[in-house]
Amino acid sequence: MRACALPRGLAILAGAALLTILAPAQAGGPEALYRAQCASCHGADRLGGIGPALLPGNLSRLSPEAAEAVIRDGRAASQMPGFGERLDDAAIASLAEWLYREPEVAPTWGRDEIVASHEVTHPDGSLPDTPRFEADPLNLFVVVETGDHHASVLDGDTFERIHRFPTRYALHGGPKYTPNGRYVFFGSRDGWITKVDLYNLEVVAEVRAGINMRNIAVSADGRYVMAANYLPHSLVLFDAHNLDLMKVYPVVGEDGESSRVSAVYAAPPRGSFIAALKDLEEVWEIPWPLPTEPVVATGHMATPLEQRRGHDTPNFQVRRIPVPDYLDDFFFDLDYDHVIGAARGGQGGMVVNLASGEKVADLPLEGMPHLGSGITWEHEGRRVMATPHLTRAAVSIIDMSDWTVIKTLETDGPGFFMRSHANSPYAWVDVFFGPNRDRVHVIDKARLEIVETLIPEPGKTAAHVEFDRDGEKLLLSLWEEEGAVIVYDAETLEEERRIPMSRPSGKYNVWNKTRYEEGTSH
Structure with a gap:
């Protein structure tokens, strides 16, 4: 089966490439080395280009010692060459150490940068509606292979590999599907969101939502995608069809303090996205537009989504839910009435009612649940x-x-x-x-x-x-x-x-x- 036609040279992004040596000089310190050897592909500001971003947050999965090894020896299954014959050990160590320093000027990534990064390869609806394979499309597995930055599609009945294609560097947070299973969205640590048509095994669109992204969520109706960023401190909303930008939410508390976003989740029974904030004692809920069909009375207690129908609840507006502590990792009950969050430091957790915002229980869960x-x-x-x-x-x-x-x-x-x-x-x-x-x-x-x-x-x-x-x-x-x-x-x-x-x-x-x-x- 033919390979996916990936945009922007995606097929060569599998390694943390520092790119081809442009000059043998080692003088001038690590910053000069970076400008000479790395900037053409990783960007003058280290935000990435055809190679991934090289900022401390983006390199969190790679130790400085491992970074030195990558610079010295290259990376298999990528276009990252080894620099060991061109740079001595001191220069390599100096360059690796510099990459883990925060830049003097905090980088920005806003509406203009997001829009400029957007690329549509196959507009939504332009590809055939029939799968190119015989497997049950609802029993497929997508397997993320982090060793060489690929993904494999497996038939869930026979476990034969249907396809394998390259992905962005360092996928993070798990791919998300549309309700019919046709489309899958990947999010990378570098902030790239890639939409793939699984029926046709083709990339549909890509956009970069941030510099250091935690994860993405897809609304229950498959119409919207939201990204959670560590850098910048933002949530970003997209139309899922072609990944057109809809809205950027700076994550700022009422006192003006900004926060990293730990994760964003889709809450189908509530018809909303829910965001976990790293640096604010708040949970954010952002509702999406409700289905237009009427609710049929069934005698059961109305869900939060049903309760919203008939009321003037603004779509895509933030509802701030104050909580008694910083909550990071999340779990929800089946009806999404409660969020269970791990408290800062990992020494326990708490249960918060999402309707009232009140804490209903503490959980004695030592050891970072x-x-x-x-x-x-x-x-x-x-x-x-x-x-x-x-x-x-x-x-x-x-x-x-x-x-x-x-x-x-x-x-x-x-x-x-x-x-x-x-x-x-x-x-x-x-x-x-x-x-x-x-x-x-x-x-x-x-x-x-x-x-x-x-x-x-x-x-x-x-x-x-x-x-x-x-x-x-x-x-x-x-x-x-x-x-x-x-x-x-x-x-x-x-x-x-x-x-x-x-x-x-x-x-x-x-x-x-x-x-x-x-x-x-x-």
């Missing part, structure tokens, strides 16, 4: 949620009726990802951090016990499970440069096959993500 990876299920007639911890070897299980911790499972190390499915009796959690990162635990959701610990390959990191649409099979990442996606039978826990991939991170099933399937993070 990774709430964004939390899941829920029914247990003995009540809804429970479970979350791993980033700095504690444990999984906490919480009764969502009264917000009490009903059980803590000790694990073989701090974990990052947790997954399940409504049709599976098991929940899976990795131990991503620490010496036992080659293990993954299987939890019996009825017994609330770890019943199996798998070691797919000793010494190799095992992480991030995603189920197929029916909960019968699941994929687990062997998170290595020469890694693989491993297919398991979800009932017998037996390994069935391995698909070689380059450091596969997240795997995202269309059905689970568009239907908000139980056990999948949203």
Whole structure:
């Protein structure tokens, strides 16, 4: 199958390239070295060009020592050359150290820069409406391969690879789908949003929303995309059809203090986006236009979205919800009535009612709970949620009726990802951090016990499970440069096959993500 025609040289963005040497001189210090060797592709202000941005926030996943190695040796599967024969160790170390310094003048990225970056390759509706493959389009998996900055599309029934295409450098926050599963949106750490037509395996449009972007969210009707930025401090709203800019929201408190945005989420029952703010004791809610069809009386309690109909609720206007602490990582109950947020420092969390803005409970969750990876299920007639911890070897299980911790499972190390499915009796959690990162635990959701610990390959990191649409099979990442996606039978826990991939991170099933399937993070 032919490759995607990617705009702006996207196919060569797979590495943190410092570009071709323009001159052998090493004099003048690291800033002069950067101007001579790097600026033509990474920009004079380090904001990126055909190469990624080289600012501290954008390099957070790369240690200074690793940056030196990239400069010296180059990066495989990219156009990043090795500089070891042209620059001595002192010059390389000096250049790497300089890249981790904040610029003297804070860079800007506003409306003009966003509009100038926008490119439409295939206007919405210009490509055929029939998939170019035989697979069930609602049971596809998109697998992000961070090793060489590609994405693979897998048939969720046969697990054959349908297509593989290059992506922007350092995708972050997980791809998001339109409700029909046809389009997928990728967000990169550098702020690029890329819309891909999965039926035709073609890029539709691209735009750069910021300099350091945390994630993106897509409205429940697939009409709007919102981006959350660390730099600049902003939320940015786009029309999803061709990624046309609609609005830039500077994130500023009532006292004039600005804030980084930790993440933005779509809340379908509320018909709104909800943003977590890093530096303000607020949660922001931004409603999108409601469907025009009338609400049919069913005898059930009206959802927040239904309550909005018939009222003059301005679309896309910010509703500020004061909260008692800085809330970072988020989790929501099924109806999006409550947000569960991790408090600053990771020592616990709190539950906030989104209608009143009042705190309804404190959660004693020490060890930096990774709430964004939390899941829920029914247990003995009540809804429970479970979350791993980033700095504690444990999984906490919480009764969502009264917000009490009903059980803590000790694990073989701090974990990052947790997954399940409504049709599976098991929940899976990795131990991503620490010496036992080659293990993954299987939890019996009825017994609330770890019943199996798998070691797919000793010494190799095992992480991030995603189920197929029916909960019968699941994929687990062997998170290595020469890694693989491993297919398991979800009932017998037996390994069935391995698909070689380059450091596969997240795997995202269309059905689970568009239907908000139980056990999948949203």
